[in-house]
Amino acid sequence: MYQAKTRQIIVTVKPAYLEEQSEPSENRWVWAYRVEIENAGEVTVQLESRYWEITDASGHIETVAGPGVVGEQPVILPGDSFTYTSGCPLSTPSGIMRGRYQMRTDEGEAFEVEIPAFSLDLPTDNRVLN
Template sequence: MYQATTRQIVVTVVPAYLEEQSDPLEGRWVWAYRVEIDNGGEEAVKLEQRYWHITDANGHVEEVAGPGVVGEQPVILPGDSFTYTSGCPLATSSGIMRGSYSMRLDGGEVFEVEIPAFSLDLPSDHRIIN
């Protein structure tokens, strides 16, 4: 589990390797990731945009940006949360993702919420912390 907090918005990410959708012989490894966004603030927020920075084990970077998440631009009320699941294919057996959400307060202010960096590792791989 990976977690980051920005202005009382807590983003928690749990990645999982999808062996049944992966094909290492074809150079395709697939992960799912579940994201929970908790609004610990005093105002409703609307998730308007997402930005992902994805780096595979060879250092290849892909950037993905667009409106909302999984086809939605959820409004998250104070004390509530929004959870979704998405996925990421890679051409290598490991990588790392990080990003941000653009959130809008009821009053119109827009601010960036950090998505914590999280590792995409095969369950069989030994993790080394530097």
């Protein structure tokens, strides 16, 4: 697991290789990643948008940005958390993801929350990035 903390918001990511969805002979490797966003602070926050930077083993970088996550813009109360699962295909057998969320407090203050960089590696390989 990978974890980062920004302003009492703790983001934990756990990636998993999806062998059944991958086709190495066609240069397609697929991972799922589970993200938990925990509000350890004292103010309510809402996740408004996300930004991801995905780098494959050959150094190709793809960015993904947009509103919310998995079609939601969750409101996270103090002491509460929000968990979701998403996925990422790569054209190489390893890579790395990193990013950030744009959050807003219930008082209207906007701020960014770091998503920890995490490796996408085959279970049979040693981690080579991150």
